[in-house]
Amino acid sequence: MIEQKQVRFFQQNGYLKYGPVLDVEEVEELRDGLDRVIQIEQAGGDDSEPEFHFGHRRGDDSSRRSITQFVNMWKREPAYERLLHHPTISGILCALLSTSQVRLWHDQIISKPPDDNDHFQFHQDFYFWPLDRPEIVTCWLALDDATVDSGCMHVIPGSHADPRFVPEAHREEQQAKAANEIMESERDKISKQPASFGTPVEIKAGECMFHHCLNFHATPPNITQNQRRAHIMIFMAKGTRVNLSQSGNHVLVPGFEVGHGEELVGKGFPASEPKLWGNWHQG
Numbered sequence: 162m163i164e165q166k167q168v169r170f171f172q173q174n175g176y177l178k179y180g181p182v183l184d185v186e187e188v189e190e191l192r193d194g195l196d197r198v199i200q201i202e203q204a205g206g207d208d209s210e211p212e213f214h215f216g217h218r219r220g221d222d223s224s225r226r227s228i229t230q231f232v233n234m235w236k237r238e239p240a241y242e243r244l245l246h247h248p249t250i251s252g253i254l255c256a257l258l259s260t261s262q263v264r265l266w267h268d269q270i271i272s273k274p275p276d277d278n279d280h281f282q283f284h285q286d287f288y289f290w291p292l293d294r295p296e297i298v299t300c301w302l303a304l305d306d307a308t309v310d311s312g313c314m315h316v317i318p319g320s321h322a323d324p325r326f327v328p329e330a331h332r333e334e335q336q337a338k339a340a341n342e343i344m345e346s347e348r349d350k351i352s353k354q355p356a357s358f359g360t361p362v363e364i365k366a367g368e369c370m371f372h373h374c375l376n377f378h379a380t381p382p383n384i385t386q387n388q389r390r391a392h393i394m395i396f397m398a399k400g401t402r403v404n405l406s407q408s409g410n411h412v413l414v415p416g417f418e419v420g421h422g423e424e425l426v427g428k429g430f431p432a433s434e435p436k437l438w439g440n441w442h443q444g
């Protein structure tokens with residue numbers, strides 16, 4: 162399922178181009194589920210969870226965005242919920258995070274519809290989340306072939322372990338900015354680079370890549386007339402706790418069943434572990 166040399170590559174580079182995990186029918190089922198959600202959002206939207214209200218592109222939203230998002234697809238469509246327990250994906254995540262169990266932080270579709278998308282700048286995901294440790298990995302699963310022209314993932318290898326960009330350096334940088342000691346940090350400079358500054362990770366529909374939450378990544382505009390839809394699942398290592406001093410106003414915080422400093426568990430954050438693998442395909 163995953164070889165030791167792939168785990169080492171991930172540890173050194175902060176990303177891994179993996180390969181096929183879903184067949185054509187499985188990809189088609191996910192695309193159909195997305196189409197149903199888009200139809201509901203176009204017709205006014207489902208507000209049953211706060212993240213649907215803020216995290217979904219609505220019919221009345223005609224602004225041009227670099228990306229279009231639909232957050233927590235697993236709460237809307239059974240095929241996306243089943244995917245959280247995909248044996249290959251769970252097994253790889255446990256190996257990459259050296260943990261016996263991973264727990265979903267959230268999932269989302271990110272798409273770049275033709276003529277309605279743009280460059281999505283370099284960033285490190287971790288600092289947008291109210292979580293206490295950077296033991297979080299994203300599985301980026303292509304629902305269409307993702308190429309340089311259609312806006313595939315671009316990563317900066319090794320940036321997850323660069324001492325300039327780790328949490329302690331980030332805290333110091335925030336303090337220096339608050340005290341007006343610096344105007345532009347190294348992080349800000351990287352965020353302004355074009356995606357071509359990074360390494361492209363081209364993958365086909367049904368294939369996936371993984372990236373570490375401190376790895377800088379960006380996507381260029383989709384300049385083709387093809388769809389570029391990806392399903393993104395973000396998983397935390399067992400033991401990850403809530404840290405409200407970082408991005409404490411995140412849209413998922415009102416749904417937390419635990420407080421600052423406690424392990425993030427609860428119905429909104431399902432666990433996925435190797436012993437549940439038998440459930441795959443039974444939906």
Ligand SMILES: O=C(O)CCC(=O)C(=O)O
Pocket residue numbers: 228271272281286299301312378379380391393
């Ligand atoms: O899919 C994209 O265009 C961007 C995805 C991204 O930034 C992420 O997976 O964290």
